[in-house]
Amino acid sequence: MNGLDFKVIRIWGEKKNREFQDLVLDWYRQNQRRLPWRRQPTPYRVWISEVMLQQTQVKTVVPYFHRFLRCFPDIATLAAASEEEVMALWAGLGYYSRARNLHRAAMIMAREFGGDFPCTLEEIEGLPGIGRYTAAAIHSIAFNCPQPVVDGNVRRVITRLHAITTKVPEDYFWRQAQAWQHNKYSSDFAQAVMELGALVCKPAAPLCSACPAQSLCRSYAGGIQFCVPAPRLKRVLENVDLVVVVLEWRGKLILLKKRAINYVPGEWSLPTKILSTKNIKPEKAAKALAQTILGISIPLVEKVAVRHSITHHRIRARVFYADVGEYQIKLPAYGNICLAEKSGSGRLITSSLYKKALCSALRG
Ligand code: SF4
Secondary structure: OOOOOOOOOOOOOHHHHHHHHHHHHHHHHHHOOOHHHHHHOHHHHHHHHHHOOOOOOOOHHHHHHHHHHHOOOOOHHHOOOOOHHHHHHHHHOOHHHHHHHHHHHHHHHHOOOOOOOOHHHHHHHOOOOOHHHHHHHOOOOOHHHOOOOOHHHHHHHHHOOOOOOOOOOOOHHHHHHHHOOOOHHHHHHHHHHHHHHHHOOOOOOOOOOHHHHHHHOOHHHHHHHHHHOOOOOOOOOOOEEEEEHHHHHHOEEEEEOOOOOOOOOOEOOOOOOEEOOOOOHHHHHHHHHHHHHHHHOOOOOOEEEEEEEEEEEEEEEEEEEEEEOOOOOOOOOOEEEEEEEEEHHHHOOOOOOHHHHEEEEHOO
């Protein structure tokens, strides 16, 4: 059997859609994973889980979800938190704009929706950080409103069910999902198709023998070769060299509000400079950085280098330290530099990179 050109791929008719619904719902009810956000699927819990699951595996998300819900059990507590508190709980999960958007959206809900989650699709999609898929998932899973929901898993299931081997417009997937949405069990059905993609119709090796939709699947009928995608291109890693300067002044640390690197999370950072070429000597760059902040030249001690990965950046940070307690320092008064108590700096410094740098600098 050949793959089909999208122009001749038909959206399934009613009979086939109903058959698919029944098969997949039955399977889901017996095989679904017990995930924390599936207990009490309130709009708030579904929203937090969906945002955390973007680009992130379930097993990574589960402990973060528990911690986040323990600290911020509802919209009101999240809206009342500071950005630093939210970022501290997000540290290590990556893609930090998600946390900032969650926080902004909670403040909007507190201010404009009386602290409730909006219940129309348009209002949900209007919140920061919520796109078409996330809005549809929340509306469908938490409000049980029939909605087509298309994520990567659903796209793959549809591709294989129809044995599509050419590129098709995104709209095609949404139309198929719209055609088979379930009017009564919208919440379960939306999760069932995604779960089928995650557990059975897996990217590299689909488990067709365990698939409830096997009898409807054109790829299965045509041979397993249709089920296996071409290998994905490996993401190119970018090496980044930088210096981090830890300046201690009478039990306090000098922190900067301006972020030196946009993919390192947190509102506050340690003084940092990216070494754009190999010709820049780290010792010189660190000294110049300290001098810009303090207005005087001081000796620095180099501590161990710290390695850290964020998304596709592989960072090597040379950490320098100075105790400037003997100097009368006058920090610029424009509000983006602060002296933070060493013991309380963990609340302001949320990035794992800076936590490692602090650990190495203050160790002794
Ligand atoms: Fe995917 Fe195989 Fe099921 Fe088809 S039969 S939907 S390829 S797991």
